[in-house]
Amino acid sequence: MASLKELKGRINSVKSTQKITKAKQMVAAAKLRRAQAAAEAGRPYATRLAAVMASLAGKVSGDAAPRLLAGTGGNQRHLLVVVNTDKGLCGGLNSNIVKEARNQARMLQADGKDVEFYLVGKKGRAPLKRDFPASIKDGYDTSLVRTPGFAEAAAIADELVAMFEAGRFDVAHLIAPVFKSALVQDPVTRQLIPVPAPAVTQASDAVVEYEPDEEQILDELLPRYIKTQLFGALLEREASEQGASMTAMDNATRNAGDLIQKLTIQYNRSRQAAITTELIEIIAGAEAL
Amino acid sequence: MALNFELVTPASLVLSEEVYMVVVPGTEGEFGVLEGHAPFMSTIRDGAVQVYRTAGGAPDNIEVRGGFAEVSEAGLTVLAEQVIA
Numbered sequence: 001m002a003s004l005k006e007l008k009g010r011i012n013s014v015k016s017t018q019k020i021t022k023a024k025q026m027v028a029a030a031k032l033r034r035a036q037a038a039a040e041a042g043r044p045y046a047t048r049l050a051a052v053m054a055s056l057a058g059k060v061s062g063d064a065a066p067r068l069l070a071g072t073g074g075n076q077r078h079l080l081v082v083v084n085t086d087k088g089l090c091g092g093l094n095s096n097i098v099k100e101a102r103n104q105a106r107m108l109q110a111d112g113k114d115v116e117f118y119l120v121g122k123k124g125r126a127p128l129k130r131d132f133p134a135s136i137k138d139g140y141d142t143s144l145v146r147t148p149g150f151a152e153a154a155a156i157a158d159e160l161v162a163m164f165e166a167g168r169f170d171v172a173h174l175i176a177p178v179f180k181s182a183l184v185q186d187p188v189t190r191q192l193i194p195v196p197a198p199a200v201t202q203a204s205d206a207v208v209e210y211e212p213d214e215e216q217i218l219d220e221l222l223p224r225y226i227k228t229q230l231f232g233a234l235l236e237r238e239a240s241e242q243g244a245s246m247t248a249m250d251n252a253t254r255n256a257g258d259l260i261q262k263l264t265i266q267y268n269r270s271r272q273a274a275i276t277t278e279l280i281e282i283i284a285g286a287e288a289l
Numbered sequence: 290m291a292l293n294f295e296l297v298t299p300a301s302l303v304l305s306e307e308v309y310m311v312v313v314p315g316t317e318g319e320f321g322v323l324e325g326h327a328p329f330m331s332t333i334r335d336g337a338v339q340v341y342r343t344a345g346g347a348p349d350n351i352e353v354r355g356g357f358a359e360v361s362e363a364g365l366t367v368l369a370e371q372v373i374a
Binding site: 038044209 | 295298300301302315316317328329330356359361366368370
């Protein structure tokens with residue numbers, strides 16, 4: 001049985017832990033609202049760009065198509081772009097992303113493909129390095145800025161496109177969390193490069209004039225499309241991180257509360273036991289006289 | 290007699306309103322878009338998009354960086370990478 005002093009100490013330490021988790025929960029709740037608004041504000045651009053892509057990609061095909069759309073022709077070297085968070089304290093979010101990345105990598109390796117990783121965010125590095133020590137090639141550190149924005153997404157996209165043009169990989173997949181609610185954030189794998197041909201919406205009969213011509217516009221549009229994809233992934237990551245953090249910290253605060261209650265009861269019991277023992281000693285002493 | 294004009298950046302939908310005319314700085318020269326313009330698509334260079342809310346009125350200039358302009362039956366959509374306030 002722990003002594004009274006020890007119990008008191010434990011209660012105090014759990015209480016201060018609870019204060020921390022509660023503060024983190026409230027911070028996450030406030031940030032979540034902002035991150036969600038940002039994620040929603042980014043959607044119109046993405047949908048419109050996708051629509052423009054769809055109408056253009058239908059017109060440019062065959063040999064004229066840029067490599068970013070047509071691919072290298074090979075399907076041997078795969079690059080997995082894994083988007084993790086920079087900070088922890090967000091429950092199972094990062095381990096779910098890593099699990100998804102690991103499954104994808106195992107599947108590709110089972111098919112006899114070469115797999116490499118490009119890591120965005122700090123938290124995926126250690127677990128993936130443990131499982132695939134030779135495959136971690138590059139990464140992008142987003143922890144230097146407070147809220148990663150379009151500039152960071154553009155930097156990542158430029159690097160990926162440069163790697164693609166240098167022939168370092170044939171196919172790139174993007175693995176990033178998708179924010180559904182504060183409780184659910186599922187990691188999703190999408191093909192990034194070559195850009196998957198969008199489902200052609202009914203080709204409009206109107207003759208569209210292009211300036212400069214279709215190929216040149218598409219050449220400019222494809223890198224921008226990849227940037228937008230990455231930007232979307234960063235926004236989703238931000239919202240997912242805050243959502244997961246809020247839920248995890250809510251649970252932690254509740255657990256700490258339960259623990260404090262249990263420890264307090266134990267503390268009170270042993271205090272009463274000590275008093276009773278003292279009383280018995282005094283009474284026994286008085287009777288002996 | 291109104292053109293449906295939308296200006297979108299990755300961060301937000303900057304403008305969405307009915308205007309009289311918009312002059313867009315295309316890569317191969319500026320072009321003005323009125324209602325009923327033929328379907329057209331162009332990349333844009335860094336410069337000011339001039340928005341004329343009324344015929345003959347003074348334009349509002351909006352500085353944009355990089356992107357596309359698309360004219361369809363629905364109106365004009367400018368997808369800019371960045372808008373400088």
